[in-house]
Amino acid sequence: MDARSPRGAAKSGFAVPQVPKIALYLVGLIPAAWLFYHGINDNLGADPMRYLEQSLGLWALRFLVATLAVTPLRQILNVNLLRYRRALGLLCFYYAVLHLTTYLVLDQGLDFAAIWADIVKRPYITIGMATFIILIPLAATSNNAAIRRLGGQVWAKIHRLVYVAAIGAVLHFLLVVKSWPPEPLVYTAIVLALLGYRLIRSLYRKIAPQPRSPRRAA
Amino acid sequence: AATLETVKSPLSTDEKLTSLQDVTSYNNYYEFGVDKGAPATYAKTLKTSPWTVKVDGLVGKPGEFSVEDLIKSSTLEERIYRMRCVEGWSMVIPWDGFPLADLIKRVEPLGNAKYVAFETAYRPEEMPGLQSMFPVLDWPYVEGLRLDEAMNPLAILAVGLYGERLQNQNGAPIRLVVPWKYGFKGIKSITRISFVEKQPVTSWNKQASDEYGFYANVNPNVDHPRWSQATERRIGEGGLFVKRRPTLLFNGYAEQVAQLYSGMDLRKFY
Numbered sequence: 001m002d003a004r005s006p007r008g009a010a011k012s013g014f015a016v017p018q019v020p021k022i023a024l025y026l027v028g029l030i031p032a033a034w035l036f037y038h039g040i041n042d043n044l045g046a047d048p049m050r051y052l053e054q055s056l057g058l059w060a061l062r063f064l065v066a067t068l069a070v071t072p073l074r075q076i077l078n079v080n081l082l083r084y085r086r087a088l089g090l091l092c093f094y095y096a097v098l099h100l101t102t103y104l105v106l107d108q109g110l111d112f113a114a115i116w117a118d119i120v121k122r123p124y125i126t127i128g129m130a131t132f133i134i135l136i137p138l139a140a141t142s143n144n145a146a147i148r149r150l151g152g153q154v155w156a157k158i159h160r161l162v163y164v165a166a167i168g169a170v171l172h173f174l175l176v177v178k179s180w181p182p183e184p185l186v187y188t189a190i191v192l193a194l195l196g197y198r199l200i201r202s203l204y205r206k207i208a209p210q211p212r213s214p215r216r217a218a
Numbered sequence: 219a220a221t222l223e224t225v226k227s228p229l230s231t232d233e234k235l236t237s238l239q240d241v242t243s244y245n246n247y248y249e250f251g252v253d254k255g256a257p258a259t260y261a262k263t264l265k266t267s268p269w270t271v272k273v274d275g276l277v278g279k280p281g282e283f284s285v286e287d288l289i290k291s292s293t294l295e296e297r298i299y300r301m302r303c304v305e306g307w308s309m310v311i312p313w314d315g316f317p318l319a320d321l322i323k324r325v326e327p328l329g330n331a332k333y334v335a336f337e338t339a340y341r342p343e344e345m346p347g348l349q350s351m352f353p354v355l356d357w358p359y360v361e362g363l364r365l366d367e368a369m370n371p372l373a374i375l376a377v378g379l380y381g382e383r384l385q386n387q388n389g390a391p392i393r394l395v396v397p398w399k400y401g402f403k404g405i406k407s408i409t410r411i412s413f414v415e416k417q418p419v420t421s422w423n424k425q426a427s428d429e430y431g432f433y434a435n436v437n438p439n440v441d442h443p444r445w446s447q448a449t450e451r452r453i454g455e456g457g458l459f460v461k462r463r464p465t466l467l468f469n470g471y472a473e474q475v476a477q478l479y480s481g482m483d484l485r486k487f488y
Contacts, residue, residue: 042457046244049460106458122445175444179354179425181252
């Protein structure tokens with residue numbers, strides 16, 4: 001299945017230096033380590049809990065965007081980062097877990113009545129929770145065994161849920177701020193561009209089938 | 219910053235003060251950017267001296283008041299007030315200022331003056347937030363009070379905090395403090411005060427009228443449409459492990475202000 005074996009990797013395009021995937025995980029978790037270190041030392045400004053909560057959420061969104069950027073980068077710029085996509089997606093999930101944990105434990109102090117009220121009454125919390133729930137099966141199947149078990153096509157179908165998660169994530173961001181400040185708008189624009197690119201490409205391929213697919217060509 | 223001479227006030231709370239560092243580094247002042255740290259970084263460019271406040275509209279004695287003259291002609295009081303932001307956090311701030319009512323009496327409002335409108339300086343060259351490609355609000359910032367609210371002894375014009383002249387990020391050189399209302403009512407760097415007959419169109423109310431009412435009284439029972447107002451986080455309390463505390467009706471100033479709203483449905487007039 002091509003989700004695992006990057007076809008174009010050896011071919012051409014920019015030579016992306018190959019680094020061990022574990023390095024990406026380690027580098028990707030540096031912001032979390034930095035945040036918790038400074039948080040524990042009360043060094044995150046006047047409102048440290050909120051800073052931690054928002055920063056972790058933002059990093060989850062950044063890794064989600066990075067995950068979504070892998071395919072367009074390969075198709076448009078011929079930069080192949082496919083071998084890092086799983087790590088980027090899982091980093092998104094790890095940050096989402098930390099973000100949610102911060103909300104539940106530090107922000108709401110595990111006051112489950114207040115949390116439940118938030119979930120049912122506050123659309124940004126409802127959407128945030130739903131987005132997190134969508135990420136769970138994606139993270140759980142981000143391993144070779146799951147791809148083998150499910151088969152490539154089913155696996156790929158499940159993982160298209162990431163598009164829904166991306167929309168949920170930027171909606172969650174837009175709904176938590178006052179007025180329309182630039183940052184969530186910029187992330188929304190990036191997500192819409194990354195999803196719009198896929199939509200346009202798939203529509204285009206439906207209209208003009210590529211001779212590349214041998215089955216269709218025959 | 220010049221040190222101010224003040225007298226104490228019985229209207230002050232004895233709660234633990236929020237540190238000067240937090241009060242001067244965690245601000246909402248969108249003329250300088252939407253991040254909490256942006257005002258402390260960028261507000262230095264605002265030229266606050268000389269500064270005059272134009273008082274006009276339905277008054278017998280309109281005029282231009284220099285901030286220095288206002289300070290000289292007033293007995294400044296230290297007012298230690300709770301400050302509750304509409305976003306769900308709060309502080310305790312020792313303001314230095316004088317009752318808004320003092321200035322109002324000086325200009326002699328006419329009988330048909332029902333509201334007081336305030337305006338913040340509009341200076342794009344000194345306020346980077348005004349040059350943004352995404353204007354967050356319809357500038358200049360406008361706020362307003364009903365005349366009887368403005369006359370309430372709790373309402374002050376602050377020129378300092380912690381005994382020093384206001385820093386720019388806190389609304390130098392002169393700002394409104396109305397502690398029973400959400401923080402955004404406390405308009406900063408005031409250049410104009412107008413007495414009018416009709417309720418002024420205020421900035422946040424104009425931006426999203428279902429979310430930010432004209433009254434904007436602190437009320438734990440009336441939620442912001444997108445988040446709860448039942449609790450708040452006191453800045454500087456507990457660090458990462460901050461405990462939420464219940465928000466009080468009128469931010470705990472019901473005794474002084476509840477009569478202003480008797481008979482009004484606070485869910486309708488939020």
